[in-house]
Amino acid sequence: MGHGGAGGESRTEFIVFSAGMTQHTRLACSNAINVQISDPPCHRVIREERVRGTAENARPMCHSQLSASAHLSMMVDVVCPAAALPGVRHDLHCPGGEEDGASMDPVNIHVHLYYGVDPLQFRKNENAGCLYGYHFAESDTMALSYSRDHPEGPLLRLVRRTLKSLLGFDFIHTYRNRAGLMSADVIWTHTEREYLSVALLLLLTRRTREPLLLAQSIWLLDIWKSLSPPKRLFYRWLLGRADVLTTHSPDNAALVQKYWGREGTVVRYGLDTRDFPLTTAGDWRPHEPLRIASIGNDRDRDWNTLITAFENDPRYCVRIATRRKIWRRSKASNVTVAPAHGLAAQRALYEWADVVIVSLHPNHHVSGITVILEAVATGKPVVATATGGLEEYFSSGSIGYVPAHDPMAMREQVAFLAREPGVATEQMRRAQREFVQKDLTTRAFANQHVMLTRSLINRPIERTAEPLPHSRT
Structure with a gap:
């Protein structure tokens, strides 16, 4: 993206393919996105406020993150990039403008x-x-x-x-x-x-x-x-x-x-919503004992904290699905460890569960985000370790975040949901609203x-x- 001078207004032009539109739909040039940028200089995120336009069935575009100058208000026109600037590569063509002919190469x-x-x-x-x-x-x-x-x-x-x-x-x-x-x-x-x-x-x-x-x-x-x-x-x-x-x-x-x-x-x-379609969350009614599922093969999964939190507690039944070796194996009768091979087995595990837990070691790469997206799509409340930038995807009102390496806090968070099923229901619905608003899909x-x-x-x-x-x- 190009930027204006310091303190001045910056204006950038490019095509936007909204996730709510077909692949070839283009918003008219008069449509605009109001964006407010107020992130620290180490990383800049454009946050879309609204899209004005007449494109039929066009939904707000995903909260795409692109480089931009911090602490500026910008108007971004939804058109093809303007004429080439000095120093810009001229051997690459940006198709999509009205001046382009059908013969232009993609x-x-x-x-x-x-x-x-x-x-x-x-x-x-x-x-x-x-x-x-x-x-x-x-x-x-x-x-x-x-x-x-x-x-x-x-x-x-x-x-x-x-x-x-x-x-x-x-x-x-x-x-x-x-x-x-x-x-x-x-x-x-x-x-x-x-x-x-x-x-x-x-x-x-x-x-x-x-x-x-x-x-x-x-x-x-x-x-x-x-x-x-x-x-x-x-x-x-x-x-x-x-x-x-x-x-x-x-x-x-x-x-x-x-x-x-x-x-x-x-x-x-x-998330690929063809594999895990967004299922509207109904009123949460947990089983007794409460069913906990935890899935994942990432190197930063913290199985020790999860097992310590719930083993030998008859109020909970825990199923862990992973291909990784768990060094601290539990002999407790209420904890089962077995991989879930294939989509059918994963869907069945989510269907069985009352709560999905993503227990993590501290990291910076949103470890566990795939499982969280799948759990939200299937309408399950999620408890997760607050690490890795997960809050960029789901706020604390949508996910039950707990500190790293704290089995007591994890157990108390799940016990709280069991005591307050209405809170768990609202948490699920908030998470699904964020999923839709941020368009957390593979298409986006x-x-x-x-x-x-x-x-x-x-x-x-x-x-x-x-x-x-x-x-x-």
């Missing part, structure tokens, strides 16, 4: 994902599209291609995984997909494991015309201080090739500024990438040519 986006989720193989025969919903960005102005999983025998698999362990990313998988990557206008990545690998490929194969790179961080910032100085220096050199750094959490965005001295753009994660997640891409194409490119100085701690 922007070529390559979505590079990790090995094992090739969209041609992911949930084959279910027409599920691309994992994480990037396929919702496809339109006549955005052409998407995807990384492919190349067949490999045991020896090649061992070599690939060994190099991946040494580097921290899967360079062989990336190299195999070099044709799609190098022919793209813009590359989207989902985690640091992909963008670090792509950055290395781009730096080793410099060309006159290079793709732009959207680099999305999840776990890297949480482990940054534990990395060796040589690896931090290596990663910072690779990070210099990224054109935009995105995260799912304002907490992670703050660390982008702290450790890397760059701006982090928050892109809210979303993809649309945020579309908006970022359009703003990126039409701004000057400022990459770090040399290795960056040692990271700050």
Whole structure:
């Protein structure tokens, strides 16, 4: 996005694809979004207040997070970017304006994902599209291609995984997909494991015309201080090739500024509501004993606190579904640990539960957000550890937040809901209202990438040519 001078009015123009519209619907140029920006400079979030327009059935656009100057009031017109400015890439075209003809080529986006989720193989025969919903960005102005999983025998698999362990990313998988990557206008990545690998490929194969790179961080910032100085220096050199750094959490965005001295753009994660349709929450009527479900495979799940809170308490029946090894296994008869394989098993567990608990170690990457979104969609009250920036998605009135590593507070929060079913009902309904208002869906997640891409194409490119100085701690 372009910005005006200090203290002056800033005016930016781009296309917005509202999640409530079809992929090809465009709001007229006279429509405008009033936005108020008042976030700290370490991360900036545009918060939409309202959309005026006449587009039929158009809902308010998702609360997409894009870079902007802090503490300004802006009017953002919903049109295609204006004429190219000095220093802006002229080899990329932003389609969509009335002056465009049908012959104009779309922007070529390559979505590079990790090995094992090739969209041609992911949930084959279910027409599920691309994992994480990037396929919702496809339109006549955005052409998407995807990384492919190349067949490999045991020896090649061992070599690939060994190099991946040494580097921290899967360079062989990336190299195999070099044709799609190098022919793209813009590359989207989902985690640091992909963008670090792509950055290395781009730096080793410099060309006159290079793709732009959207680099999305999840776990890297949480482990940054534990990395060796040589690896931090290596990663910072690779990070210099990224054109935009995105995260799912304002907490992670703050660390982008702290450790890397760059701006982090928050892109809210979303749920595929085809898998978990939003079910209107009715009056909450818990079972006896109260049924607690906890699902997840993230490294930051805190199973010890959950088990300590409820084991051997006959008021509660706990089911934990995880593929990870739980070091503190409970022998209590009211705690069961078993994975829930597949969507059918996960849906059945949510249906069984009265309350869904997301117990977490402190983190900065909204660990547990997928399970929270699924639980809210299925109409279950949620108790979660207050960490990672989850409040960016759901407020304290929608989720029962408790401190980290505090089993007593967790147990008391659940006991409170059991005593006050009316409060639990209102909590569920508030959470579902926030889900809708913030449009926490995979379609909106993809649309945020579309908006970022359009703003990126039409701004000057400022990459770090040399290795960056040692990271700050």
